[in-house]
Amino acid sequence: MKLRGLYGNTSHTGHSIDFFELAAPGARDALLASPFYDTYRPIQALTLRGCQVRLLVRLSSATTPAALQEAVNDPNVTVRYFTGRRFHAKVYVVDDIAMVGSANLTDAGMYANREVSIILHRSRDPAFDELPGIFDSLWDYADVLSLDVLRAYEKAFRSPGRPSDEEDFEKHIHKFIKPCDPPTIRVGSDKVTRERSFLQTFRRKYDEVLVPAQRKVAEILIRGKFGRPEFADADPQIEIGRFLGWVRLIHGAGDGWREAPIVAGRGLENRVAEYLSLWKEAGDIVAGDMFQADKEIANIARIRLELGDRERLSSLSYDDLFDVLTGCHAFLELLRFTQGGLDGLRNDFAKRNSLAAIKQTIEYLVRGPGDVVQRAYDCIFDERYRLGRFGESCVMELAGWATPDRPPFNSRTIKGLRFLGFDVERHA
Structure with a gap:
């Protein structure tokens, strides 16, 4: 099987999971950003080959504590998160290739949903050069998914009557975890306070x-x-x-x-x-x-x-x-x-x-x-x-x-x- 130029989750176009399995051999570093996350399989395909993964997710009604726990348990994975709905990027960079499109790191996004994701190569696609910088700007602003945060998230996720609507879930989760939103394009809105910057470094x-x-x-x-x-x-x-x-x-x-x-x-x-x-x-x-x-x-x-x-x-x-x-x-x-x-x-x-x-x-x-x-x-x-x-x-x-x-x-x-x-x- 060869890496395609586009994945749409059909037998004709191939499935999103194929990108991770084909990119894994010899991979060294991966930058994965997905607001919804409920399957560890794409990450495992990479880390089983020794790839170091940075995973950026949103704590949302579609992101499961069980999948997060699997990622946290993997010594080759570092996880950070946002809680705000403005984080909507689906970007997957593995060394010199990337997949960008509509597919989340979910079972539906990897296999079942009719997604459209295209493949970019560093050697031929000028747009590729922008992706690591975009990822890093989000990564630097995101919060660390510690075990304490994961436990608080699981409590929020398992609480009776938790809302499934994304807007309501965002309000719900902020009762358990401090808000963390990505920077926006508004002037001055992406300034990090001195205290927050020091705390994040710590x-x-x-x-x-x-x-x-x-x-x-x-x-x-x-x-x-x-x-x-x-x-x-x-x-x-x-x-x-x-x-x-x-x-x-x-x-x-x-x-x-x-x-x-x-x-x-x-x-x-x-x-x-x-x-x-x-x-x-x-x-x-x-x-x-x-x-x-x-x-x-x-x-x-x-x-x-x-x-x-x-x-x-x-x-x-x-x-x-x-x-x-x-x-x-x-x-x-x-x-x-x-x-x-x-x-x-x-x-x-x-x-x-x-x-x-x-x-x-x-x-x-x-x-x-x-x-x-x-x-x-x-x-x-x-x-x-x-x-x-x-x-x-x-x-x-x-x-x-x-x-x-x-x-x-x-x-x-x-x-x-x-x-x-x-x-x-x-x-x-």
């Missing part, structure tokens, strides 16, 4: 770079029968965090973490597996760290117990709350920059922050409205929640321990990921 740092990298490490480690006896029966995230910290401290000391090569694919898996073997054979995994494994496991359990319950948090004295926070490596590492050891840090933190302010910030971070990345951002940059000497590493590590499905991050674990070969240096 969100992409974690949800599109760091979280997928950490999950890839976890996948490789678990496949390699990861697990030292010291961490038996504990949350695997505790040992993964210790492994990344150990890699950075022992093997990537100084600037060694930055000088390690960036690798991908099989090379990345082999490198992680290599250091997994060293980790399992190491006689001393505490070197350069603060805690034995049993103490760290107890620390995380205490964080989740004391901060995970509003009444328990409210009843904590300053000294007890301070001791809970020292279970975070990022917070305890402030000892390196504090005179007087632990008592010096205890006194300095109390001078900078009242007990009420500390509790307010933790309460907001753990149980506040919206998704955890928004709350974490506020705890770092918003004067209402920002604490003295409790910066990004402290906030993101604490957010990870206190939030299900959210890995904890600090500067040490990020540098460990970079040493293993992930391209995360700009976030270290």
Whole structure:
């Protein structure tokens, strides 16, 4: 079968799905924009061949949470979204060819509806050159589809009596998810506020770079029968965090973490597996760290117990709350920059922050409205929640321990990921 010049979902013209299956062999990068999305098959055709996919969709009555979950679960896919009906583009660019027309990424659009979509080639069609730029302008403005957003969308999608009319559905979904519209051609309408721009950069740092990298490490480690006896029966995230910290401290000391090569694919898996073997054979995994494994496991359990319950948090004295926070490596590492050891840090933190302010910030971070990345951002940059000497590493590590499905991050674990070969240096 050869790639056609036009697809119309008939036996004579071929079906829209054919474009993806024929473009997949050897494909490296794909830019897919579709307001309606309910089938993972076109994406899977690409990613099974190793293609990296950026998927842009609209959260609409025709876009299903199940299909989004399949895309999010695929390590070769990054997903962003709009909620507004103005996003109506159907553009599919795979390396040097593109399909543009009426077909959505739906079962009906790929197989049944009478669609009209034409094929453009970079080598012969001048219009092709405009497509990546159009996609990027939309992509840069769209929001990241995090697991928190996906859960909120599923709740909206499954709620009884949800409207099927697109205008009514848009109003309905905004009860669950903040509006996100594409820019328009009106002068000044596509200006991004300073706060939103910073938040989007922050969100992409974690949800599109760091979280997928950490999950890839976890996948490789678990496949390699990861697990030292010291961490038996504990949350695997505790040992993964210790492994990344150990890699950075022992093997990537100084600037060694930055000088390690960036690798991908099989090379990345082999490198992680290599250091997994060293980790399992190491006689001393505490070197350069603060805690034995049993103490760290107890620390995380205490964080989740004391901060995970509003009444328990409210009843904590300053000294007890301070001791809970020292279970975070990022917070305890402030000892390196504090005179007087632990008592010096205890006194300095109390001078900078009242007990009420500390509790307010933790309460907001753990149980506040919206998704955890928004709350974490506020705890770092918003004067209402920002604490003295409790910066990004402290906030993101604490957010990870206190939030299900959210890995904890600090500067040490990020540098460990970079040493293993992930391209995360700009976030270290």
